[in-house]
Amino acid sequence: MTARRDAQAFLHRFASASKFELHLHLEGAVPAATLVRLSSRSPKPIFPDVASVRARRRALGSPEAFFAFYRDICRQLNSPADYGLAARGLVARLARENVRWAEVYVSPAVVEKIGLDWFDVRDALESVFAEHEARGRGRVRVLLDFVRHWGPEGASRVLDLHAERPWPRVVGFGLGGDETAFAARDFAEVFRRGRKAGLFPVVHAGEWAGPESVADALLFLKPVRIAHGIRAVEDPALLNALARTGIVCDVCPTSNLRTGAVPRGSPHPLLRMLRSGVAVTLSTDDPGLFGTTLLGEFRRAAVWGATAAELSRCAVVARQAAARTRSYNAT
Numbered sequence: 078m079t080a081r082r083d084a085q086a087f088l089h090r091f092a093s094a095s096k097f098e099l100h101l102h103l104e105g106a107v108p109a110a111t112l113v114r115l116s117s118r119s120p121k122p123i124f125p126d127v128a129s130v131r132a133r134r135r136a137l138g139s140p141e142a143f144f145a146f147y148r149d150i151c152r153q154l155n156s157p158a159d160y161g162l163a164a165r166g167l168v169a170r171l172a173r174e175n176v177r178w179a180e181v182y183v184s185p186a187v188v189e190k191i192g193l194d195w196f197d198v199r200d201a202l203e204s205v206f207a208e209h210e211a212r213g214r215g216r217v218r219v220l221l222d223f224v225r226h227w228g229p230e231g232a233s234r235v236l237d238l239h240a241e242r243p244w245p246r247v248v249g250f251g252l253g254g255d256e257t258a259f260a261a262r263d264f265a266e267v268f269r270r271g272r273k274a275g276l277f278p279v280v281h282a283g284e285w286a287g288p289e290s291v292a293d294a295l296l297f298l299k300p301v302r303i304a305h306g307i308r309a310v311e312d313p314a315l316l317n318a319l320a321r322t323g324i325v326c327d328v329c330p331t332s333n334l335r336t337g338a339v340p341r342g343s344p345h346p347l348l349r350m351l352r353s354g355v356a357v358t359l360s361t362d363d364p365g366l367f368g369t370t371l372l373g374e375f376r377r378a379a380v381w382g383a384t385a386a387e388l389s390r391c392a393v394v395a396r397q398a399a400a401r402t403r404s405y406n407a408t
């Protein structure tokens with residue numbers, strides 16, 4: 078009982094505390110009300126009202142449903158101004174939650190797929206993030222997302238765009254998308270190029286694919302952090318290696334349930350990761366899509382039995398990881 082009370086006391090303090098969030102995607106952060114507003118311009122709106130967004134959330138449960146929802150959100154972004162609106166929704170949520178440092182995945186490849194000019198979109202995003210910072214509401218840094226299922230050529234194109242006109246807000250690059258498409262080793266060369274450009278690598282692994290995807294990412298791509306990494310619990314040696322090396326895993330509990338990464342009825346691997354000594358942060362991943370908050374992720378972990386000390390550790394690891402980003406950026 079005392080442990081539960083301590084966890085509740087932590088959550089109470091954490092609600093208003095400074096927060097650090099390292100794993101969220103711009104498109105997935107579009108709030109439901111913004112989606113409805115964007116969608117209303119179409120003669121046949123996909124999201125005619127907030128109830129329709131909630132219905133899509135309820136229908137989640139598989140990677141297919143998740144990717145279809147994500148694609149439908151991207152379809153609402155038809156101009157740089159739309160991206161600006163999406164960014165406004167994102168920073169409003171960060172401010173509400175007192176997130177002082179956020180690392181946001183932005184995907185130039187998605188922007189080009191939609192048919193927009195990356196530099197125009199980038200300028201629209203920059204003005205929103207700069208205003209957020211100028212008002213003292215917290216800092217936003219960008220991770221350029223390589224979409225795994227579009228292959229190493231797509232990733233290379235993202236680095237070309239960045240080289241053409243570097244965006245100072247970018248601190249790193251990530252590999253997201255469908256984990257089962259393309260092996261980690263296929264991206265080894267483009268990751269070398271990214272590191273040479275002074276950016277640090279983060280890899281989505283061990284989400285839908287098994288522990289070998291985490292092991293391959295570590296071996297071939299040498300990330301400073303793993304996004305998710307939850308399926309590492311299936312390989313005790315790998316779990317120990319993560320704990321020993323201190324590679325941070327940015328875990329998103331609600332996302333893992335809604336995308337079917339954790340099968341219905343199975344316990345989430347979070348507690349096993351924490352109790353094996355793995356450095357874990359908690360994040361929302363796609364807060365608009367899943368209808369979650371950073372505090373909600375901590376609350377969920379507490380419901381699963383995370384102690385006050387474990388919740389506090391997640392918050393401390395996130396703060397330390399943000400500090401590492403700042404120092405990486407400075408070198």
Ligand SMILES: [Zn+2]
Pocket residue numbers: 100101102253281304362
């Ligand atoms: Zn993610």
